[in-house]
Amino acid sequence: MLTSLVVGVLLMNVFAAALVVARAPVYGTRLYRPMLLNLVLSAAPLVVLGLAVVVVLPLLVVGTPRPLVWAVGVVLGLVWLLLLPNSGYLITELNLNHRREGERVPEWYDVLLVLVLAMSGVLTTVLNVFLVVLVALVVGSEDSAAPLDSTPARVLEGVLLLLVAFGIYLGRHVRLNSWDVKHPHHLVRKVVDHLRSPGAVGNAIGFTLLGALFFGLMYLVMVGPVVRGLVDLEALRATISS
Incomplete structure (x- = not known):
């Protein structure tokens, strides 16, 4: 089930890239590069997750001190979170x-x-959130799938999707990019100036809540059956074992 979810998301991204690239030679027009750039940025959080696995797991295997492993994990996690709204x-x-x-x-x-x-952006966002929830709640809990269907999972998912929606708002309406965090003073000033404009706070709240609700519903449709299947399969195995 999880494999189908991952493969489906990757194929949707490949399909989107193929349509963007094929448009130019097939119809004799220019390549619209901003779409390709946005697709690359959309995939960036998944690349960071893959990098986290490649970097953190070997550190654990060789017995690296846990504080250092945690520090590396936190840094990669923050980078992932900053890039996530791009999807x-x-x-x-x-x-x-x-x-x-x-x-x-x-x-x-x-x-x-x-x-x-x-x-492709919606599916990539959902997959990113699910993989992080999977790692945060399942790893270290004896590989039990039960935490995926728990209140902590709902809270973590909700917080991440709210941050995604707010990040999208900042990107579209304040014209911020993930790398603007390198200049925090300028970033904060730009956000504050925007929110001071008439109606901006209401628009920000409205978009964030409705956007998070949209992603939440898509998450329910895509990930809900996967979680339910994993939990039921685990329960079936426990019943057979007993």
């Missing part, structure tokens, strides 16, 4: 602003393109 940000590409007058690209192609692009 969900693809929902803001659900428009046809990239179309230019005189292009021979059929409208149906571009509608499908932006839909696949947005869905």
Whole structure:
């Protein structure tokens, strides 16, 4: 079940990239590079998770002091969290602003393109959150799947999705990027100045809550059956063993 989820998300991203790249040679127009850049940024959190596995596990195997392992894990976790809104940000590409007058690209192609692009971002966001919840709650608990269907899991998922939605808002409306964290004073000033403008706080709260709800529903649809299946399978094995 988990393998199907991961493979499905990866294939959706490949499909989106293929549509973006094929658009130029097939219809004799320019390559719309911002879409490819956003796809790369969308995949970045998964790359960081993979890097965390490659780096942290060997440290544990060779007996590295736990404080150092925790420090490396926290740093990679913060980098992952900063990059995570880039995945969900693809929902803001659900428009046809990239179309230019005189292009021979059929409208149906571009509608499908932006839909696949947005869905790849949604699926990648959901997979990122699930993998982190999986590592945070299952690893070290005797590989039991039960924590995935618990209140701590719901709380962690909710907090992460709220942060994702708020990050998307900052990216779209305040025009912030993940790397702007290198200049915290400028970042904070830009956010504060934006929120002081009329109606900005209400818009930020509304988008964050509704965006998190949207991602939460998608999470329920995608991950809910996987968690239920893992928990039921574990219960069945326990029944057979006893």
